Amino acid sequence: xxxxxxxxxxxxxxxxxxxxxxxxxxxxxxxxxxxxxxxxxxxxxxxxxxxxxxxxxxxxxxxxxxxxxxxxxxxxxxxxxxxxxxxxxxxxxxxxxxxxxxxxxxxxxxxxxxxxxxxxxxxxxxxxxxxxxxxxxxxxxxxxxxxxxxxxxxxxxxxxxxxxxxxxxxxxxxxxxxxxxxxxxxxxxxxxxxxxxxxxxxxxxxxxxxxxxxxxxxxxxxxxxxxxxxxxxxxxxxxxxxxxxxxxxxxxxxxxxxxxxxxxxxxx
Amino acid sequence: xxxxxxxxxxxxxxxxxxxxxxxxxxxxxxxxxxxxxxxxxxxxxxxxxxxxxxxxxxxxxxxxxxxxxxxxxxxxxxxxxxxxxxxxxxxxxxxxxxxxxxxxxxxxxxxxxxxxxxxxxxxxxxxxxxxxxxxxxxxxxxxxxxxxxxxxxxxxxxxxxxxxxxxxxxxxxxxxxxxxxxxxxxxxxxxxxxxxxxxxxxxxxxxxxxxxxxxxxxxxxxxxxxxxxxxxxxxxxxxxxxxxxxxxxxxxxxxxxxxxxxxxxxxx
Numbered sequence: 001x002x003x004x005x006x007x008x009x010x011x012x013x014x015x016x017x018x019x020x021x022x023x024x025x026x027x028x029x030x031x032x033x034x035x036x037x038x039x040x041x042x043x044x045x046x047x048x049x050x051x052x053x054x055x056x057x058x059x060x061x062x063x064x065x066x067x068x069x070x071x072x073x074x075x076x077x078x079x080x081x082x083x084x085x086x087x088x089x090x091x092x093x094x095x096x097x098x099x100x101x102x103x104x105x106x107x108x109x110x111x112x113x114x115x116x117x118x119x120x121x122x123x124x125x126x127x128x129x130x131x132x133x134x135x136x137x138x139x140x141x142x143x144x145x146x147x148x149x150x151x152x153x154x155x156x157x158x159x160x161x162x163x164x165x166x167x168x169x170x171x172x173x174x175x176x177x178x179x180x181x182x183x184x185x186x187x188x189x190x191x192x193x194x195x196x197x198x199x200x201x202x203x204x205x206x207x208x209x210x211x212x213x214x215x216x217x218x219x220x221x222x223x224x225x226x227x228x229x230x231x232x233x234x235x236x237x238x239x240x241x242x243x244x245x246x247x248x249x250x251x252x253x254x255x256x257x258x259x260x261x262x263x264x265x266x267x268x
Numbered sequence: 269x270x271x272x273x274x275x276x277x278x279x280x281x282x283x284x285x286x287x288x289x290x291x292x293x294x295x296x297x298x299x300x301x302x303x304x305x306x307x308x309x310x311x312x313x314x315x316x317x318x319x320x321x322x323x324x325x326x327x328x329x330x331x332x333x334x335x336x337x338x339x340x341x342x343x344x345x346x347x348x349x350x351x352x353x354x355x356x357x358x359x360x361x362x363x364x365x366x367x368x369x370x371x372x373x374x375x376x377x378x379x380x381x382x383x384x385x386x387x388x389x390x391x392x393x394x395x396x397x398x399x400x401x402x403x404x405x406x407x408x409x410x411x412x413x414x415x416x417x418x419x420x421x422x423x424x425x426x427x428x429x430x431x432x433x434x435x436x437x438x439x440x441x442x443x444x445x446x447x448x449x450x451x452x453x454x455x456x457x458x459x460x461x462x463x464x465x466x467x468x469x470x471x472x473x474x475x476x477x478x479x480x481x482x483x484x485x486x487x488x489x490x491x492x493x494x495x496x497x498x499x500x501x502x503x504x505x506x507x508x509x510x511x512x513x514x515x516x517x518x519x520x521x522x523x524x525x526x527x528x529x530x531x532x533x534x535x536x
Contacts, residue, residue, distance in 0.1 A: 052355025069354055073400055082509045085389035085412040086337055087320025087481030090379045092505065097390045098376040104369035111358045121353035122365045123400045125393055132341055132391045132410040132448070133482075134508050142400040144353040180400070213355030214401075237360065240402050241350045 004217035006036045008224045043192055043226040043265050046218040047258045049246050053237035054210055061205045061253035063231035064196040068212040068219055069117075070153045070185035071146040076103065076164050080173040082129060082137035093135055097127055099164075099171035100139035106163030107143050110156055118147040118156060119213065142180070148211050150184045157182075186219045192228030192265065199261030200230070205253040214239075230257055272485035274304045276492045311460055311494040311533050314486040315526045317514050321505035322478055329473045329521035331499035332464040336480040336487055337385075337414040338421045338453035344371065344432050348441040350397060350405035361403055365395055367432075367439035368407035374431030375411050378424055386415040386424060387481065410448070416479050418452045425450075454487040460496030460533065467529030468498070473521040498525055 002019070005011035013036060020027075050056075055063050080096035104122045111118035125141040145156035161177055168175045193209075200207045210231065218227045232254035235245040246254075270287070273279035281304060288295075318324075323331050348364035372390045379386040393409040413424035429445055436443045461477075468475045478499065486495045500522035503513040514522075 050355060051352045052357070053360055054355070071354065081506075083505060084319045084482055084507045085387065085391060086339065086414050086483070087318060087322070087507075088387070088505055089320070089385075090387055092321055095376070095389070097372065097393065101369045101372035101376065101390065104365065105373045108363070108366040108369065117357075119353065119356070119358055121363070121401070121403055122369065123353060123395075123402050123404060124398045125365065125395045127391075127393045130392045131508075133389070133412050134391050135389055136391060137509075144401050146354050214352055215354070237351060237356055238349075239352045239355075240399075241405075 001215055001217055001220060003036065004220040007038055008220040009038065010220055010223070038224040041225045043189065044218060044221045045192060045196070045258065045261055045265070046216055046227070046229045047254050048216060048229055048231055049234045049239060049244070050231040051214050051234050051237070051239035055231060055233035056235065056237065058208065059206070060208050061232065061250050062200050062207040062257045063210040064193060064200060064207055065188060065212045065229035065231055066193065066209050067148065067185055067187040068215060069146040069148050070150040070183060071144065071215065072153050072157050072182040073180040074143040074157065074160060075178045075180050076141055076143065076175055078103070078139045078164070078168060078173050078175045080135070080137050080171065083135045085133040085135055088135060094172045095135050096139040096173050097136040099167045099173040100125065100141055102167035102170060103164040104141060106167065107160055110145070110159055110163070114156055114159070115147050115149060115152045117211070118145070118152050120145045120156060146213060148185050153182070183215060183219065186222055188218065188222055188228040189226035191226045195264035196228055196230060196261045199264045200257045202260040202264070203253070203256040205257055207257070230254060230261065269483055269485055269488060271304065272488040275306055276488040277306065278488055278491065306492040309493045311457065312486060312489045312496070313460060313464070313526065313529055313533065314484055314495070314497045315522050316484060316497060316499055317502045317507060317512070318499040319482050319502050319505070319507035323499060323501035324503065324505065326476065327474070328476050329500065329518050330468050330475040330525045331478040332461060332468060332475055333456060333480045333497035333499055334461065334477050335416065335453055335455040336483060337416050338418040338451060339412065339414040339483060340421050340425050340450040341448040342411040342425065342428060343446045343448050344409055344411065344443055346371070346407045346432070346436060346441050346443045348403065348405045348439065351403045353401040353403055356403060362440045363403045364407040364441050365404040367435045367441040368393065368409055370435035370438060371432040372409060374435065375428055378413070378427055378431070382424055382427070383415050383417060383420045385417070385479070386413065386420050388413045388424060414481060416453050421450070451483060451487065454490055456486065456490055456496040457494035459494045463532035464496055464498060464529045467532045468525040470528040470532070471521070471524040473525055475525070498522060498529065
C-alpha cells in the first residue's frame with residue numbers, strides 16, 4: 001500500500017523512498033519516471049481475492065465490499081535479565097520470555113472479550129539471547145488488531161497495553177510499546193457500491209455485500225476519489241502463502257462483474 | 269561438557285566431532301594430540317562460580333557442592349496454518365504462535381506445581397514466517413526443566429507434553445516434542461565432599477553445603493572417579509552474561525579452599 005499512500009498524499013514520497021525492510025534488502029535504485037500523485041480520476045475499483053473464508057463458505061462467486069477493517073500494528077519490547085536456567089530460582093527471575101508468552105496469551109484472548117469481528121495476531125517474536133539454558137532478557141513481538149469498529153481497535157490497543165503491563169508485573173520485567181501503524185476502518189463510496197451491485201447483477205453472478213479484513217490500495221485511494229472493491233473467493237481462505245488459490249470460474253465471474261461495474265460507472 | 273562427556277566415555281569421540289552449533293560456526297580443524305579418555309585419576313575437584321544467588325544472599329565465600337540438579341532439554345515444534353491476520357476469523361485459525369505462547373505459559377507455571385527446587389525455562393523461540401500480518405504456521409521452542417529430584421524432572425517432562433498438547437488442542441494445531449538431552453541428578457563422591465569440608469575449614473573461610481543448579485564437567489567425571497565441586501559466589505547470581513562477576517576476596521577464598529581440599533585428598 002506504499003504506492004497508493006504516496007499517490008493519495010498520505011505518505012511523503014521522500015519518506016517512502018527512505019524505508020527499508022526488516023531483512024535489509026537492497027534498493028534497486030529505480031523510482032520510475034511518472035510522478036506518484038493523484039490526478040483527475042473519476043473513480044477507482046479494485047478486484048482482489050478475499051483472503052478469508054467468507055465467500056467460499058457461502059458458495060458465492062463475488063463479494064461487493066462495503067468497507068474494510070480498521071487496524072493497528074504494535075511492537076512490544078520486554079526487557080528482563082539474562083540468567084542461567086539452572087541455578088536461578090523461579091522467584092528470582094526477571095524472565096522476558098515468560099512475560100512475553102503471558103502477554104501474548106492475553107492478547108490472543110482479547111477478541112473474545114471485545115467484538116465478534118475483532119481479530120488479534122502475534123506474528124513476530126524475537127527472543128534474545130535465544131539459548132536453551134539462558135533466561136531470555138529481551139523479547140520483541142508484534143501485535144496486529146483489527147475490527148470494522150474503530151472504537152474496538154482503540155480498546156484492543158489499550159487492552160493490549162494492560163495485558164503486557166500485567167504480565168511484566170508478574171514476571172518482574174519492563175516493557176516498551178510502540179504503535180507502528182494505525183488506520184481507521186474504511187467505508188467505500190456509495191456511488192461505487194451502487195454501481196458494483198448493479199454490475200454484479202448485470203453479470204448474473206452470485207454475490208453478497210461484505211466487510212474486508214485486510215488493508216488494500218482502495219483504502220487510501222478512497223480518500224481522494226470514489227473507490228470500491230470486488231472480492232473473489234480464496235480457496236480455504238488462504239493468502240500470503242503458496243496455497244493461495246482462486247478457482248478459474250470464480251476469477252472469470254469476478255472479471256465479468258468488474259467489467260459490468262466499470263460500464264455502470266462509465267455511463268452513470 | 270562435551271570434552272568431559274567424551275573423556276568419561278559417555279559420548280563417542282566421532283559423534284562429538286560431528287556436532288555443529290546452531291549458527292553454523294566453522295570447525296577449526298584442530299582436534300589435539302592427546303587421547304580424550306579417562307586415565308588413572310585419583311579424584312577430581314572443580315572450582316566454579318555458583319551462577320546463582322544462594323551464597324551471596326547468605327554472605328558466604330564458598331559452597332561445598334553436595335550434588336547437582338538432574339535436567340531435561342526438550343524442543344517443541346508447533347505446526348499451524350499461515351493465514352492473513354485480517355480476514356481470518358479467530359475461530360477459523362490454526363495459530364502456531366497462539367498455541368506456543370499458551371504452552372509456554374503453562375510450562376512457566378509448572379515449577380509452582382511440582383517442587384520448591386524445580387525450575388523451567390523457555391530459552392529459544394523461533395516463529396515462522398515472522399511477519400506482523402501473517403498468522404504463524406510454525407513455532408519451535410525449547411524447554412529446560414531441572415530439579416535435584418529425578419522424578420520431578422520426569423514429571424516436568426510429562427507435564428510439559430500435556431501442557432503443549434492442551435494448548436495445541438485449544439488452537440487447532442499439531443506438535444512434535446523431542447527430548448534433546450536428559451541427565452539424572454548427580455550426588456558427588458562422599459570422599460571428595462568429606463575432604464572439601466575439611467579443606468574449607470582448614471582454609472578458615474565461611475561456607476555451606478549446597479546443591480548446584482547447572483551441569484558441570486564434574487557431573488560426567490564423577491561417573492569415572494570420585495568427584496566434587498566448590499562454588500564461589502556470583503555477584504547478583506549473574507552468569508553467561510557480561511555482568512558475570514565474582515569479588516576478588518571470594519575468588520581468593522575459593523582458591524585457598526581448593527588448595528586445602530587437594531591437600532586433604534592427597535594425604536588421606
